[in-house]
Amino acid sequence: MNLENKVWDTIVVGGGPAGMTAAGRSAELGKTTLLLEKNNRLGEKLLITGGGRCNVTNNKLDFNLLVSSYKDKPKALYSLFSQFGAGDTLDFFNSRGMETKVEAEDRVFPVSDSAVSVWQVLQDYISNNNVEIMNNSSVISVQKNNDLFIINTNNGSFKSKSLILAVGGKSRPETGSTGDGFKWLEDLGHTIIDSSLALVPIAIKTEWIKSLPGLSFADVGLNVYSYGKKTLELEANSYLLTLE
Numbered sequence: 111m112n113l114e115n116k117v118w119d120t121i122v123v124g125g126g127p128a129g130m131t132a133a134g135r136s137a138e139l140g141k142t143t144l145l146l147e148k149n150n151r152l153g154e155k156l157l158i159t160g161g162g163r164c165n166v167t168n169n170k171l172d173f174n175l176l177v178s179s180y181k182d183k184p185k186a187l188y189s190l191f192s193q194f195g196a197g198d199t200l201d202f203f204n205s206r207g208m209e210t211k212v213e214a215e216d217r218v219f220p221v222s223d224s225a226v227s228v229w230q231v232l233q234d235y236i237s238n239n240n241v242e243i244m245n246n247s248s249v250i251s252v253q254k255n256n257d258l259f260i261i262n263t264n265n266g267s268f269k270s271k272s273l274i275l276a277v278g279g280k281s282r283p284e285t286g287s288t289g290d291g292f293k294w295l296e297d298l299g300h301t302i303i304d305s306s307l308a309l310v311p312i313a314i315k316t317e318w319i320k321s322l323p324g325l326s327f328a329d330v331g332l333n334v335y336s337y338g339k340k341t342l343e344l345e346a347n348s349y350l351l352t353l354e
Contacts, residue, residue: 134239145236163341167199168215
């Protein structure tokens with residue numbers, strides 16, 4: 111059957127970890143599921159997180175303790191984490207053969223130290239549940255017509271009873287996180303709060319650098335090491351480093 115002529119139970123837009131998990135679960139529950147991804151493969155950002163190691167989750171298994179880590183402690187988080195928290199995430203991956211380990215600040219990584227291990231579990235999850243995948247499919251617009259969603263893409267228009275947008279924010283445009291989802295949600299009638307940039311502090315123990323407060327450097331390259339192993343490398347570009 112032509113995929114455009116079919117009315118899907120669920121269409122998921124965005125093939126990152128959230129989208130892959132959502133699509134796999136939808137299909138696991140017996141729903142016909144189509145996953146649309148703009149890149150030529152799923153999980154582009156997943157594969158580079160944590161310096162390629164992928165910080166899967168944290169080891170705060172008590173969701174009350176986890177919620178307390180959030181500044182505003184929104185009540186909605188209690189409901190979300192009680193339904194699927196860090197422990198459930200660990201069970202998901204461990205039960206599928208991916209061993210994990212806990213490192214500093216309760217961060218959980220795959221024992222393999224490779225994000226590919228995480229990617230493979232999610233890839234197998236959607237494949238085993240027969241999720242239909244369309245890569246290189248950029249969404250142009252999203253509409254609601256009566257009880258059906260209509261998702262218009264460069265590869266045609268697709269209809270579904272349910273729609274899950276898992277397209278991320280604006281954090282890494284080169285991986286597909288360009289913020290398009292905010293416009294689609296607004297078109298569907300949701301209220302969108304404008305996002306804003308944030309400064310990220312880096313605490314450095316080296317003494318000499320503490321004598322340079324107030325200086326800014328353009329075109330800065332950056333190498334980050336954790337326990338003697340390089341975890342991040344940014345070539346000199348338009349980054350601005352300010353010492354305070």
